Amino acid sequence: MAAILLDGRAHASRLRDRIARQVTALADGHGIAPGLAVVLVGEDPASQVYVHSKGRLTREVGMRSFQHRLPADTDSHTLLNLIASLNADPDVHGILVQLPLPSHLDAAAIIDAIDPAKDVDGFHVQNAGRLAVGLDAMVPCTPLGCMMILRDHLGSLAGANAVVLGRSNIVGKPMAQLLLAADCTVTTAHSRTRDIADIARQADILVAAIGRPGIVTADWIKPGATVIDVGINRISDDEGKTVLVGDCAPECASVAGAITPVPGGVGPMTIACLLQNTVTACCRIAGIPVPAV
Numbered sequence: 001m002a003a004i005l006l007d008g009r010a011h012a013s014r015l016r017d018r019i020a021r022q023v024t025a026l027a028d029g030h031g032i033a034p035g036l037a038v039v040l041v042g043e044d045p046a047s048q049v050y051v052h053s054k055g056r057l058t059r060e061v062g063m064r065s066f067q068h069r070l071p072a073d074t075d076s077h078t079l080l081n082l083i084a085s086l087n088a089d090p091d092v093h094g095i096l097v098q099l100p101l102p103s104h105l106d107a108a109a110i111i112d113a114i115d116p117a118k119d120v121d122g123f124h125v126q127n128a129g130r131l132a133v134g135l136d137a138m139v140p141c142t143p144l145g146c147m148m149i150l151r152d153h154l155g156s157l158a159g160a161n162a163v164v165l166g167r168s169n170i171v172g173k174p175m176a177q178l179l180l181a182a183d184c185t186v187t188t189a190h191s192r193t194r195d196i197a198d199i200a201r202q203a204d205i206l207v208a209a210i211g212r213p214g215i216v217t218a219d220w221i222k223p224g225a226t227v228i229d230v231g232i233n234r235i236s237d238d239e240g241k242t243v244l245v246g247d248c249a250p251e252c253a254s255v256a257g258a259i260t261p262v263p264g265g266v267g268p269m270t271i272a273c274l275l276q277n278t279v280t281a282c283c284r285i286a287g288i289p290v291p292a293v
């Protein structure tokens with residue numbers, strides 16, 4: 001039996017429609033327009049594409065978009081000054097510094113300088129800590145999007161065996177925290193895990209966030225499992241064209257009960273959740289509830 005394809009593109013589109021209604025309600029009720037600032041250092045082509053589409057989708061839901069493109073040799077002093085001015089700018093409710101940064105910049109120090117209330121990526125240690133202890137936090141966009149897809153498909157996740165493949169601060173760790181908060185039994189597996197296929201095969205919910213094309217094969221999947229493929233890997237196909245593939249090999253779809261495609265799965269949800277986090281940040285800063293629309 002072929003797996004159900006979990007359509008992230010359609011889900012993200014519905015989410016953006018709701019965000020647009022929230023933005024309208026904030027304008028009508030409070031005269032506020034949420035604003036998102038995106039900072040890009042250097043000319044990485046993939047990052048340029050993401051930043052462009054983030055700006056377009058930000059404006060499409062009626063929010064204000066501020067983009068700052070800095071040369072690759074920007075020094076940390078200049079970048080920290082820009083972040084300080086965005087922290088102080090009342091029109092900016094969300095700040096995202098596109099990663100990866102050029103290697104001469106210390107990403108941890110840059111993220112640390114972002115006002116945690118405006119940290120719509122949820123990468124600041126204050127937000128990571130708040131998530132870990134169950135306080136209101138800005139939640140990283142990719143794991144947040146994965147949870148929305150899972151809840152939409154499964155309803156309650158309580159008691160499920162969840163296995164997260166990957167332990168990055170951006171995806172693996174916050175994903176494990178969110179699954180734990182949703183009452184799953186959570187295992188985090190990684191490059192040093194012994195018998196990783198055996199561990200993966202225990203999963204009712206398998207989240208693949210390794211970043212290696214096709215590393216998860218059909219024998220890693222429990223029949224009927226729900227599989228979330230976070231991998232965004234660019235590879236050359238047989239004709240030398242660049243294609244986007246996930247961490248899960250195509251034959252996983254013949255064993256899983258449901259699986260997210262790449263592209264069209266987690267990726268579009270990530271950007272929609274960035275917009276949602278900007279609305280959330282705006283409302284928390286203004287001391288008003290997120291409009292129920």
Ligand SMILES: Nc1nc(=O)c2c([nH]1)NC[C@@H]1CN(c3ccc(C(=O)N[C@@H](CCC(=O)O)C(=O)O)cc3)C=[N+]21
Binds near residue numbers: 266
């Ligand atoms: N501070 C920071 N925050 C991020 O959230 C962040 C970042 N840096 N650096 C880069 C990664 C990557 N990322 C993606 C977002 C959307 C898609 C996406 O929409 N992908 C489409 C396809 C897009 C395509 O064709 O390239 C899809 O999967 O269907 C992919 C990747 C956010 N990132």
